[in-house]
Amino acid sequence: MTHRRMLWMSAVCLGSAGFLMLGGCDNNSQNREALLAEEASTLRLELDKQKTQNRTLTSENQKLNLRNQQLESDLASNSKPAPLAATPRTIGGFDVEMRNGEIVVNLPSDVLFDSGRDSLKSPAKSSLNRVASELKADYPGKSIRLIGFTDTDPIKKSKERYETNHHLGFERAFSVGEYLQTKGIPSSKISYASYGPHAPKGNKSQSRRVELVVLVDQ
Secondary structure (H helix, E strand, C coil): CCHHHHHHHHHHHHHHHHHHHHHHHHHHHHHHHHHHHHHHHHHHHHHHHHHHHHHHHHHHHHHHHHHHHHHHHHHHHHHCCCCCCCCCCEECCEEEEEECCEEEEEEEHHHHECCCCCCECHHHHHHHHHHHHHHHHHCCCCEEEEEEECCCCCCCCCCCCCCCHHHHHHHHHHHHHHHHHHCCCCHHHEEEEEEECCCCCCCHHHHCEEEEEEECCC
């Protein structure tokens, strides 16, 4: 083989090897691009999935917030006390006034009792019947307080029965309470007190009284 032919064959071999190397590089590049494209597609799918989940969670959170607001509103409405009947001018024919948020019925002792006594007069019982009926109808379940008051004259004739005006005031309040119990007012809903002569009104007749206080908040 001549020297020129040997050089030509060497050149051909080198060219073929170079071509094969270039072909191999092109294939590797294409494979990498395909892998990158596949990874990008997978990431896009995962991102879309996360976005969908986030939208779902946001929607559910909004629904829960609305539900909580509704529950809070319902709870606030349910916790409000039932409205009471409007304050009447009279109960059972006796004058009524609103005092410190409480309904006060003025029961004159001269109508209910004989002088120096704590036993109810017969006509007074008819009036107390109406009082009991209206209390049960308009203020069911409400507690009441009965407070006895007297004038400032000291006890004389009935000293053996009532040591002081406080005692007389209490016994009169208690008599009213006992009678109301017979008309359906529970004893557990009645409390008693006596101020005796220490809260007088305009005159002695007005001072002698039993106040029936409806405790609207109890």
